[in-house]
Amino acid sequence: MADRFSRIQLAPTRRQFLKTTTAVGATAVLALAGRKSGALAQDADSTLVIAAPATPQGLDIEFDVSLGSIDSLGALYEYMLGYEKIADPDAPGVLREDTGVHTDKPNNLALRGRLAEKWEMTPDGRKATFKLREGVVSNWGNKFSAKDVKWTWDRKFNLKGQGLFQTAVLGLKSPDQVKIEGDHVISFNLDQPNPLLLKQQCNLANPIYDGTKCAEVGGSDDPWAVNFLKNDSAGFGPYRIAQLVRGQQAVFEARDDYWDEKPHMKRVIMREVPQSASRFSLLQGGAVDIAQFLQPRELEALKKQPNAAVDAVNSSYMIWLELNAKIAPFDNVDVRRAVNLAIPRDEIIRTIYYGYADEQKAPMPYIYPMADQSFFNYAYDIAKAKELLAKAGASNLSTSLSYNAGDPTQEPIALLIQTSLKQIGIELTLEKLPAGVFYENVTKRAKPMIFYLDSPWTPDPGYSTYLYFNSESYVNYSNYDNKNVDQMIKDGLATLDDAVRKQKYTEVQKILMDEAPWGFIAYPQYTLARKANLKGYTYYTSNNLRFQDFSRG
């Protein structure tokens, strides 16, 4: 044994040398390959790939609320408060925000602290003080303090973008009403009580910025960092943006220094795939984890795939017709009522939505507290609709219905409505508008009848009705004007007494349903098509994803 050993050691033959080096080499390669495949598998496990209709156009909520942008927001930024999560009663495995009225909880709300650890409101409801979390750092390494919250709200006042609506709905008239009370204490001081004060701290449109970083990059030329925040982020959320190539993809990386539980998905790739059929094929082939905004029939087809799953939850989405109260024939309330009676909701939900929607029976999302569907008197009734038109002295009407070419559900809905309205003597011309032109027409309020799909993000009847039916609201696209309704909406936003609020908003809903400023169509569900092994989906009333919720099971 010793001889042999010494022979090998001292005088190896060529064959022995080759055998030895090959064995060593193979072992090393296998070990490396094993490690690499393990690493690749781990990478795939912690990488979330999303096929989205569009990448974020901008990352600044002040100016951009497009689909890709709102999905990025909840990952890049943190909020003062959040709702507690509960299991969705109708969708197994899905969580959702607990937005109900809880008389057993402070302020009747099920809230949890995020950047704010503790909070309290004065009994008169005019001041809320927040004790902020310490030890939180931004994606730029700056420590979080009350100055960041102050900078965030000052920015809203100064930029006059969508933030101005946020200040207005809270009744904030001056930046001075947001006061720094200490390094980690801030207060909101209102002239009158406002039930939205805490709810708005959870709203996706109110992320907290890293004021230090923003001031540093903006300088005196751009004090509110508009240019910087369009393409990058400065926040306290669980992700940072690693790449944004508009029209192609956005890449997000999880932060190791995030203050709360670290996300399972270390890397998120959002790829732009405009056609829903292509997104469907990608998910079907296993190339992506999530395919967003698929057509209902595609969702139905995916349900039969063993490697895919579909989550469908009742959402805050509403789709309706803006019946312009200042343009004939919809300046006549009976014509508006007749149109509502002739909308074939049942057919629309069955044919276009394949059941992924419910009939819209209230002027606000039916999942919101105080929503009341009992005032809906527009079950499909052609005879009654004809009677109403006769009563209004309106016969052989012709008008137009404008719809968005970018939303594939609107054209078939328009066709069904056209066929139905023909039966009551209303001749509809369908006008297909490219997406950009469509929204311009909605905001100009120049069309007699135009589709609208939207959701009020804050789960509150005051917020919702103020947004769509207050005669002074920018979003009151149907030109509805009822001073009595205006006053009741404002009254409901000036009291913390939920009993009083309920009484006010019940009355508001009763009037709105009677005067029919909208052609009520449907509440579409929020649907998520995903790989079967992806879990953790949580529904938010802002109808967006938060990547940190996902893991694999």
Added chain:
Amino acid sequence: MLSKLGLVARLAVLRPRFAIGYLIVMVITLVAIFAPVIAPYSPTEADSLSFLQPPSAAHLFGTDNVGMDIFSRSIYAPRIDLTIALLGTLLSALIGGSLGAVVGFYSTGRGVRVWLSFAVMRADDVLKAFPVFVFAIALVASLGQSIQTVVLAIAFVNAPIYLRLMRSQVLSIRSMRYVEASQVNGLSDMQTIVRHIIPNAMAPVLAQLSVNIGWGILLTAALSFVGAGVRAPTPEWGSMIAMGFQNVVTGQWWPSMFPGTMLAITVFGFSLVGASIEELVDPAKRRHLLSELRQRRGSTAGAPVELT
């Protein structure tokens, strides 16, 4: 009459592809004319009780997303597509051809009219520099979505073709003796152009017409496909394809396949007709065709073959 029919028959045997082209155009035209008689259902009314039905005895081509019968819509569609393409092409030939004749007539010499001719040709260059489809979309976007606008779009994008075609013909005709003779006899420039130049320069324009009609159908369908064409629910092949193509991945192929096939066949037919006209009006090709016909007839047939 019989001899002409015989001639057509012999031509059909000699060039079967031309016969197929004429047959396709004839059938599609007849279908368009008799669509109200043939169609079993209304082409514009939705029926949500029978949406996305596959082809069956009740619905030969199946139904679309809102239950409209695809067969009925497919046979009504050429009424719109053919009308738009025909009107658009004729309008473009009228505008482009007239302008081309005048520009060609005044292309040489001196004076303001020569400069105007030059300016028209440069404007034509600018027009041709735009991608045709983008230009058509821009026109529809600015003038609004309607059948008239699509006709105008087709006329505008095709007009430069006829302008150049007519100009090149006129350039060679204007120096002919009969043109000089007409002017010596006291005819004005316009009278000369209308009476003597345009009629003699028409042959290539006519050959181009058929090709452009097919192309016009395609452009109409393409505009409708991107949502810039005719309004829904007007039966039109492009909009039908657009409404149905997303269904293919989930297995419902029929809403886009049938109108797509009819569109392809029609454009193919017009392109064959165009090829036949080109062969018949080109003197060299016509001579070759005649000699082929003579060879086929052989020495047994006595009468000479004439194509007029």
